Amino acid sequence: xxxxxxxxxxALLLEVAxxxxxxxxDRERDLPALSFxxxxxxxxxxxxxxxxxxxxxxxxxxxxxxxxxMAACAGTNTQFGxxxxxTPLVRAAGTGALTPDRxxxxxxxxxxxxxxxxxxxxxxxxxxxxxxxxDVPDVRQGSDAIATLxxxxxxxxxxxxxxxxxxxxxxxxxxxxxxxxxxxADLGATDAPLSRAVPxxxxxxxxxxxxxxxxxAHDAETAQWVQxxxxxxxxxxxxxDIDLPAVRSFARTLVDRGINPGTTADLVAGGLFVALERxxxxxx
Amino acid sequence: xxxxxxxxxxALLLEVAxxxxxxxxDRERDLPALSFxxxxxxxxxxxxxxxxxxxxxxxxxxxxxxxxxMAACAGTNTQFGxxxxxTPLVRAAGTGALTPDRxxxxxxxxxxxxxxxxxxxxxxxxxxxxxxxxDVPDVRQGSDAIATLxxxxxxxxxxxxxxxxxxxxxxxxxxxxxxxxxxxADLGATDAPLSRAVPxxxxxxxxxxxxxxxxxAHDAETAQWVQxxxxxxxxxxxxxDIDLPAVRSFARTLVDRGINPGTTADLVAGGLFVALERxxxxxx
Numbered sequence: 419x420x421x422x423x424x425x426x427x428x429a430l431l432l433e434v435a436x437x438x439x440x441x442x443x444d445r446e447r448d449l450p451a452l453s454f455x456x457x458x459x460x461x462x463x464x465x466x467x468x469x470x471x472x473x474x475x476x477x478x479x480x481x482x483x484x485x486x487x488m489a490a491c492a493g494t495n496t497q498f499g500x501x502x503x504x505t506p507l508v509r510a511a512g513t514g515a516l517t518p519d520r521x522x523x524x525x526x527x528x529x530x531x532x533x534x535x536x537x538x539x540x541x542x543x544x545x546x547x548x549x550x551x552x553d554v555p556d557v558r559q560g561s562d563a564i565a566t567l568x569x570x571x572x573x574x575x576x577x578x579x580x581x582x583x584x585x586x587x588x589x590x591x592x593x594x595x596x597x598x599x600x601x602x603a604d605l606g607a608t609d610a611p612l613s614r615a616v617p618x619x620x621x622x623x624x625x626x627x628x629x630x631x632x633x634x635a636h637d638a639e640t641a642q643w644v645q646x647x648x649x650x651x652x653x654x655x656x657x658x659d660i661d662l663p664a665v666r667s668f669a670r671t672l673v674d675r676g677i678n679p680g681t682t683a684d685l686v687a688g689g690l691f692v693a694l695e696r697x698x699x700x701x702x
Numbered sequence: 703x704x705x706x707x708x709x710x711x712x713a714l715l716l717e718v719a720x721x722x723x724x725x726x727x728d729r730e731r732d733l734p735a736l737s738f739x740x741x742x743x744x745x746x747x748x749x750x751x752x753x754x755x756x757x758x759x760x761x762x763x764x765x766x767x768x769x770x771x772m773a774a775c776a777g778t779n780t781q782f783g784x785x786x787x788x789t790p791l792v793r794a795a796g797t798g799a800l801t802p803d804r805x806x807x808x809x810x811x812x813x814x815x816x817x818x819x820x821x822x823x824x825x826x827x828x829x830x831x832x833x834x835x836x837d838v839p840d841v842r843q844g845s846d847a848i849a850t851l852x853x854x855x856x857x858x859x860x861x862x863x864x865x866x867x868x869x870x871x872x873x874x875x876x877x878x879x880x881x882x883x884x885x886x887a888d889l890g891a892t893d894a895p896l897s898r899a900v901p902x903x904x905x906x907x908x909x910x911x912x913x914x915x916x917x918x919a920h921d922a923e924t925a926q927w928v929q930x931x932x933x934x935x936x937x938x939x940x941x942x943d944i945d946l947p948a949v950r951s952f953a954r955t956l957v958d959r960g961i962n963p964g965t966t967a968d969l970v971a972g973g974l975f976v977a978l979e980r981x982x983x984x985x986x
Contacts, residue, residue: 420749420750421774424746424747424749424750424771424775425746427746428742428743428746428775431715431742431746432739432742435729435738435739435742445719445729445730445738446729446730453895453897453985454719454729454897455716455719455895455896455897455985456985458712458715458716458719459712459985462708462709462711462712462715463708465704465708465749466704466708487708490705491708491712492985493984493985611737611739612739613737613738613739700777701737701739701740701743701776701777
């Protein structure tokens, strides 16, 4: 169990160690009020919650524990989305086979208490989320929404459903982790050290779809512009050779404009976990 | 307990994240067959052993568990000395106050089973050690030495004593962690982000004394030469401004000549743990 939790933590560390990952914190680039060191600390803080998930503990409690630990150690929100993506993957891996079906089942069976833990997690950090849909409580209410969740018997799946079509973490959790497992396969097929494979996979992921966090924080046009720029920089599948000056210049542009493709980073962390668990990548 | 173990792991991560740390792996520089990613993995692997120590588990078992986990995750020896230094500090912090006296007591009371765990740890990795003294078994025997340790009732303190005058980790463990706590104070007094404070503290430490691992792997003259070069590059106490091109050039020279001041890196990791536990440093 501890090794599964350790692998989840290592996935967070390897994601932030990969460089350059344009627009995201990496080992060569901090963002304003968000440092590489805080990401290291956030990863160590999430681990007890991951262990809880790996042991088959209640989904909602494990997730909230991971977020609480992350926030306590990092002092801010560093990896909320990645931890939400990793929790069902870790719970699946810790209690049986790590398959998309079993990961999805962890979400389906999380129930109302899964939703309660999910909302409680928002007590610990500020998270950039889209305006709330009419049919579920605003996540920014945090634990103030718990009575409503229980009264209306809203499950984790139910509260994530309004975001299912956004292509973000909710989509992964509800529809079977397609992009996460694709990224794991991409990482496994890329013949390069992980520090170079991670940026290559991130660029290919940015090319594949607009980043939902960019849509939320800016707009669809900005996300599409990033997607188009990434398409000119992403190496073909299996390759990791990138035009380093051009990618670094792209990274500077994104930071200057405050554009952060954070959901893509979350997906890469999820892909790293799957690839590490299946021993499809090595560290040498 | 988990938070003390997490802090120990974070100390390992922050040490390797500080750059440039001449001659050691850091976020900008791998060594041959030793990558930054392996150090991240080694730190995650050590954590269950740290938790055991923080809970007051037997010293020898906790240390061996940390080394076994490090080796399993990193695939090589990344942080043997740092983990040996951290184990008594973590055990002290987890079970009461983190003072030099209480840390030394963890070593004094580790007894014969402490020595057994120490030797067992050498089963898991190859460690660069000086030729063995005549009066204790060669550590490279690993668990083959256990019968002798028990027959002769050799305690952890007894087997470390022949190395007590070398100025390395054994000196710290037996004489009260002077340099570790000095480094914690230096880190706390340095007004700069940790990624810059770590190299400044490392240079001052290299200036203070010859690195024992360099003496072992090369000779006393080489260690003195490193000490003299560090003296020209180390900023005064409290400062973190370094001549970056000169320090990077020094770093390249050390890597080219295969010179690795690994014990100094271990001491910095120990200092980081103490400073983090006492909240004398922040991550922002």
